[in-house]
Amino acid sequence: MTRILHVLDHSLPAHSGYTFRTRALMKAQAAKGWDVAGVTGVRHPVPGPDVETVDGLTFYRTPRIASTLSPIREWREIAALAKRTEALAKAWKPDVLHAHSPVLDALAALRVGKRLGIPVIYEIRAFWEDASVGNGTGREGSARYALTRRIETHAVRSADAVAVICEGLRGDLIARGIAAEKITVSPNGVDLDLFGDPLPRDDALAGELGIDASGAVIGFIGSFYDYEGIDDLIAAMPTLVAAEPGARLLLVGGGPMEASLKAQAAASPVAGHIHFVGRVPHEAVERYYSLIDILAYPRKKMRLTDLVTPLKPLEAMAQGKLVAASNVGGHRELIEDGVTGTLFAPDDPAAIAAALKVLLDGRGLWDERRATARMFVEKHRNWSSNILRYEPVYQRLLRDDARQVA
Numbered sequence: 396m397t398r399i400l401h402v403l404d405h406s407l408p409a410h411s412g413y414t415f416r417t418r419a420l421m422k423a424q425a426a427k428g429w430d431v432a433g434v435t436g437v438r439h440p441v442p443g444p445d446v447e448t449v450d451g452l453t454f455y456r457t458p459r460i461a462s463t464l465s466p467i468r469e470w471r472e473i474a475a476l477a478k479r480t481e482a483l484a485k486a487w488k489p490d491v492l493h494a495h496s497p498v499l500d501a502l503a504a505l506r507v508g509k510r511l512g513i514p515v516i517y518e519i520r521a522f523w524e525d526a527s528v529g530n531g532t533g534r535e536g537s538a539r540y541a542l543t544r545r546i547e548t549h550a551v552r553s554a555d556a557v558a559v560i561c562e563g564l565r566g567d568l569i570a571r572g573i574a575a576e577k578i579t580v581s582p583n584g585v586d587l588d589l590f591g592d593p594l595p596r597d598d599a600l601a602g603e604l605g606i607d608a609s610g611a612v613i614g615f616i617g618s619f620y621d622y623e624g625i626d627d628l629i630a631a632m633p634t635l636v637a638a639e640p641g642a643r644l645l646l647v648g649g650g651p652m653e654a655s656l657k658a659q660a661a662a663s664p665v666a667g668h669i670h671f672v673g674r675v676p677h678e679a680v681e682r683y684y685s686l687i688d689i690l691a692y693p694r695k696k697m698r699l700t701d702l703v704t705p706l707k708p709l710e711a712m713a714q715g716k717l718v719a720a721s722n723v724g725g726h727r728e729l730i731e732d733g734v735t736g737t738l739f740a741p742d743d744p745a746a747i748a749a750a751l752k753v754l755l756d757g758r759g760l761w762d763e764r765r766a767t768a769r770m771f772v773e774k775h776r777n778w779s780s781n782i783l784r785y786e787p788v789y790q791r792l793l794r795d796d797a798r799q800v801a
Contacts, residue, residue: 398429399493406435408443415706419586432483477502497523564703581781582781585776615648617648619648621652643668643669645686646671717765
């Protein structure tokens with residue numbers, strides 16, 4: 396039986412796109428008969444026992460360390476995760492270490508793999524240097540950005556195999572001189588066991604939120620980071636409401652931009668049409684999907700959004716919802732304009748309002764659009780099929796490892 400140890404930043408029971416992708420991957424591998432477990436670094440945000448089983452998956456935790464300044468902090472994090480991973484690997488004896496970004500996890504796994512002779516696959520969901528720009532902790536072109544980029548490239552060269560979640564990341568690595576055959580694309584997918592049967596409209600919830608059934612509901616469900624462009628969506632609402640007086644905007648989630656977005660909405664001439672829900676339990680999110688006609692994803696144009704594909708538009712398609720998104724590279728990999736969704740110019744509230752107005756005027760095409768998008772997810776973005784992309788990579792790593800031992 397193939398035994399895979401996933402080396403992770405964080406995991407369930409924390410809720411994020413990162414943890415849901417990990418859950419789907421590990422669940423699909425376990426269903427295939429592989430033995431899987433995860434080990435998380437010191438940044439895992441939810442207190443709990445040293446070993447924890449969540450949703451049938453086992454995770455081993457790295458103990459907290461004393462806080463200190465960067466970059467000493469990061470090197471201590473790597474050392475702590477490597478120590479925990481090495482002790483676990485000696486006892487659990489995995490065949491492969493499957494490290495997931497950020498690059499700190501890869502560096503820890505590579506240290507352990509070299510010491511114990513275990514092959515390492517490094518899976519990149521976003522480059523750390525670009526993620527830091529996206530969340531406001533870094534600046535493109537800075538010395539720190541350049542150093543992080545060099546570290547990322549070093550980790551990729553050192554790994555036995557590399558997986559990325561989209562073609563944008565693959566193309567960037569090839570441009571850095573990484574051999575194309577070393578890279579496997581394992582795109583974001585949807586666990587249809589979780590998003591398989593959309594709920595009917597929850598009228599009771601609509602009543603609680605003050606949303607009546609007469610107007611269209613535009614929604615955003617996700618994290619409130621600056622790069623998500625929610626400010627542009629709020630800015631588009633006065634124009635949209637002028638054309639569609641019953642239109643509402645439902646914002647579900649939270650994050651660093653929450654306070655400023657609420658202030659922006661409160662100052663809007665259509666403030667009464669904008670509803671903030673806050674964070675909701677994952678098991679309740681389908682109730683909010685049931686109220687929304689069009690899911691809007693107005694990501695701003697930058698390296699992060701051009702290179703990385705998000706998960707939320709796929710979940711919306713699986714829920715049978717219309718999707719409208721900014722025309723950035725990460726969205727273009729998921730959405731065919733006019734077929735599975737609608738694309739509009741990024742960083743442009745007027746373009747958002749115009750695109751949403753066209754969708755609202757074309758209600759007769761909604762059923763066909765929703766069915767086409769759902770079929771795309773079932774055929775091309777279903778985790779039960781995505782998992783097959785890892786199998787030949789693992790097999791090659793195990794063959795190479797056996798030859799080295801021999």
